[in-house]
Each structure stands twice: as structure tokens, then as C-alpha cells.
Amino acid sequence: MSHTTMNLNLKVWRQKNTKTAGAFEMYRVENISDEMSFLEMMDILNEQLITTGGEPVAFDHDCREGICGMCSMYINGKPHGPWQANTTCQLHMRAFKDNDTIVIEPWRANAFPVIKDLTVDRSAFDRIIQAGGYVSVNTGNAVDGNSLPIEKSKADEAFAAAMCIGCGACVAACKNSSAMLFLSAKVSHLALLPQGGPERKTRVTNMVAQLDKEGFGACTNTGACEAACPKEISIANIARLNKEYIVAGLTSE
Amino acid sequence: MTFKQMFTSSVGKKLVMGFTGIFLILFLIVHAGLNATIFANDGGLMFNKAGHFMGSNAVPRILEIGLFLGIFLHIYQGYLLTLENKSKRAVGYAVSYDKGSKWYSRSMAILGTLILLFLIAHIYHFWTPSRLGGMAGIKALVEVEHNGVRLHNLYAEMDLVFTNPYIVVLYVLACGSLGYHLAHGFQSAFKTIGVHNKKYHAMLTSLGYGFAIFIPMLFAIMPISFYFDWIK
Numbered sequence: 001m002s003h004t005t006m007n008l009n010l011k012v013w014r015q016k017n018t019k020t021a022g023a024f025e026m027y028r029v030e031n032i033s034d035e036m037s038f039l040e041m042m043d044i045l046n047e048q049l050i051t052t053g054g055e056p057v058a059f060d061h062d063c064r065e066g067i068c069g070m071c072s073m074y075i076n077g078k079p080h081g082p083w084q085a086n087t088t089c090q091l092h093m094r095a096f097k098d099n100d101t102i103v104i105e106p107w108r109a110n111a112f113p114v115i116k117d118l119t120v121d122r123s124a125f126d127r128i129i130q131a132g133g134y135v136s137v138n139t140g141n142a143v144d145g146n147s148l149p150i151e152k153s154k155a156d157e158a159f160a161a162a163m164c165i166g167c168g169a170c171v172a173a174c175k176n177s178s179a180m181l182f183l184s185a186k187v188s189h190l191a192l193l194p195q196g197g198p199e200r201k202t203r204v205t206n207m208v209a210q211l212d213k214e215g216f217g218a219c220t221n222t223g224a225c226e227a228a229c230p231k232e233i234s235i236a237n238i239a240r241l242n243k244e245y246i247v248a249g250l251t252s253e
Numbered sequence: 254m255t256f257k258q259m260f261t262s263s264v265g266k267k268l269v270m271g272f273t274g275i276f277l278i279l280f281l282i283v284h285a286g287l288n289a290t291i292f293a294n295d296g297g298l299m300f301n302k303a304g305h306f307m308g309s310n311a312v313p314r315i316l317e318i319g320l321f322l323g324i325f326l327h328i329y330q331g332y333l334l335t336l337e338n339k340s341k342r343a344v345g346y347a348v349s350y351d352k353g354s355k356w357y358s359r360s361m362a363i364l365g366t367l368i369l370l371f372l373i374a375h376i377y378h379f380w381t382p383s384r385l386g387g388m389a390g391i392k393a394l395v396e397v398e399h400n401g402v403r404l405h406n407l408y409a410e411m412d413l414v415f416t417n418p419y420i421v422v423l424y425v426l427a428c429g430s431l432g433y434h435l436a437h438g439f440q441s442a443f444k445t446i447g448v449h450n451k452k453y454h455a456m457l458t459s460l461g462y463g464f465a466i467f468i469p470m471l472f473a474i475m476p477i478s479f480y481f482d483w484i485k
Binding site: 011022024074076077078079103105108109110111172173175176177178180205208209211212215216217218219220221222223224225226227228235236237238239240241242243244245246248249250252 | 254256258259262263264265266267268334337338339340341342343344345346347348349350351352353354355358359361437440441443444445446447448449451454
């Protein structure tokens, strides 16, 4: 495959902190290799800004291999950019053409306030997990893995839900800024397994209550979250969450 | 969890939308079925008898109260949710994300508003003259006699209202809005009330699209049939 380089115009959201209003700034980057990752291109932009005495663009990143859920850019009108089932760090510059203008925005939701530039505060997700996204009953020492019989299909479905990396793309993609795909993944992966059984009612009750406190919107099943999710979490999990919630609501004390 | 919490949380508000939505879907079946009696080609006799039953019998009159409550809740909760959801993103995007979802899924409030505007006209055309005709200066319907019972001639009223081409166009456009509203609403309502099993989900999705095409088309063909005198 031939190797090409490209020159790009970047329209990047710059915002000093949570309190000040932000605005777009235009930048030009040159000789960008099509084999670079999107974040490497952002690194080059920042090197360029530092050498010319400017302020580098703040953006979240950590593992750069698509599993940590830290990167969070809204690129050309889609969370994590144009590719399907992909995180920003795994997006490569071959997705773009020479002289393209790329619009880069932070996740936009009141529940995810901008800390600086493209970095947003996603601690709301941590507090939702803290409200019940774990098993707290005493389970004793580690037992043999095969002593708990679980159907293969159930285990697979639970694993597919547990794939959620909590990046927040679902919230960014949703017209309602709803975090229901995230919450449903966290509720589902435990609801499908026997270990999640003892606390299933309190879990869904407390996690939904925390979600509402954080100021996310309600789900209208448009499907945008599922389409933008880098881990392809199924929207069917939201229906399962709703079922869990109804059962908890009708049968709790 | 108290019932109040259950129906006022973000999931709960959607439950109200889902349950009232399914209730209104059931109403559409009854309404379309009763109206289909105009195709009996008996000069509207069967239709007028059906209309007389709906207006004079206690059972449909009591159910009618439930219907109005259901419609009101669906509209009120719908607007409340739309405004609340909109308020969750103070700063919007420069480039909007519209590839991941269908336009009608994102436009339920607008489609619902169009249906509401139509509903006001529709109630004014038929419900008010039939139920309140003769009172407070509201036009009374012409009556016909059948086996000694005096029936409102709603059939003649339909024939009269649908001589106006603008009203026919309004009704047909409203049926289009209803179709798209149902195309999202039908399957979404069942997801909201917790149906996640793959087999039911597939079944309800196809059924939803079928319903969203068939019922509005059946409704739309009624004013058209009167306008072009296809029924006698």
C-alpha cells in the first residue's frame, strides 16, 4: 500500500475552563502521514503550538489501544470520528483526505462539563457505578469457575454488555444527552449472571436515581447511541434495563 | 421504590409515554374499525348506527373519559420530556450527528404536534357537533330515523366536510404524520416497557412498520373516498 501524506485544516474547540465560554480556532497541520493515528496528529498539532509559543490543546487519552475509554473527541459530527465500532485513538488518518477540514468538538452534555478544550468531566459515570454497578454481597473465597453453571449464550451476552468502556460516546451522540446505553450495559452484564441476582432490584433503583441526579436526559430509542458506540453495545440492553426497572418498581417493598 | 419514584424518574416518564402510546395504538384500531363501516355502501346506515352506539351507550362514554385522559397524559408528558431532554445540552454541536438515527425518530415531538393540530380540527369537525350539537350555538347534526331511533347523520356530515379539498389534504397530511409517528412509536413503546427478547423484538418491529403503514392509509382513504364519491 502506498504511503501518502496530507495537509489538513483543523477547526478545534478551545475553552479555557468550565466557567469561560469557548470558541472554535482554526489550525493548519502539514505532512501528516496517513498511517498516523488521530491522536498522533493531535500530538503534532500540540508540538507545533508549543514551539510557536501557543497553548497546546487539552484532550483526554490514556491507553491509545481502544480499551480504556478515555479518548473522547466528537469529530466531524460523530463521537470518535467517522469509523464504525472505533475509538478516537484507533482512528487513523487514512480516514481523511488531503486538504480536509476536520471539526473537533468535546462531548456536549450538561452532565459532562468541559474542563478544558476537548477534555470533559465524566465523573458522573463513576458516581453511577458507585450507586450499584458492582456485587457487594459476601461471596467468600474464589471458587472454581465451573461451579456456577451459566449458559454459554447468557455468558456471551453478559460479556457483550461488559464490553462498555464508559467513554460517554452514547451521551455525546444522543439528542437527549441520555446515558441510558451506558447504564443499561452496566445493569445488564450483572442482570444476566447469577452473581448479579441478589441485588438486582436495589441496583437498578439506585443507579437510575443517581443517573437522574447527574442530569442526563431520558431515552427515546432513536438508536444514535448504538450507532456511535465504539464497543457496539446493543440498544436491546436498554429494553432489558427498563424491564429490570419495572420489576423492581412493582415488586419492591 | 415508591410508585411516585417509579413513574417520575427518567425511565418512569418514558413508561408513561410507552403505556399511553400503546393505549392510543389500541384506540386507533377501534377507531379505524368503526370508521371502516362507511365502506358498507349502505348510504351510511351501519356507520350512523355505530356512531349512535358510541355516543349514547354508557360503556363507550366511560371509556371515552379514559381516552381523553390517555391523550392528555401522552401529550403533556411528551412535551415535558422534550423540553427536559433539550435542556440537558446547553451548548450544542457545530456539526450535528444525524447518521445514527432516523429523522422521524428524532422528530417525534414535531410529528406529535402536527397530529395534535389535526386533532383539534378533527374534534371540531365531528366530535363537537355530535356530542355537543345544539348547545351554546354549536351546529347540530342532521338526524335520520331508523327503526324508530333517531340517529345523527354523521355519514352525511363526513360527506359534507370532505367536499372541501383543503380539508381532505389536511387529513391526508395528518395521516402521513401519524404514520411516521407510529413508525418510531410502535416499536419504541414496547422497548420502553421492557420487551427485549429477540423474537418478540423482531416481531414487534415488523408489526410496527406494518401498522404504521396500514392504519394511516386506511384513515387517509376515507376522506379521499368521500371527495371522489367512491362510496355511496
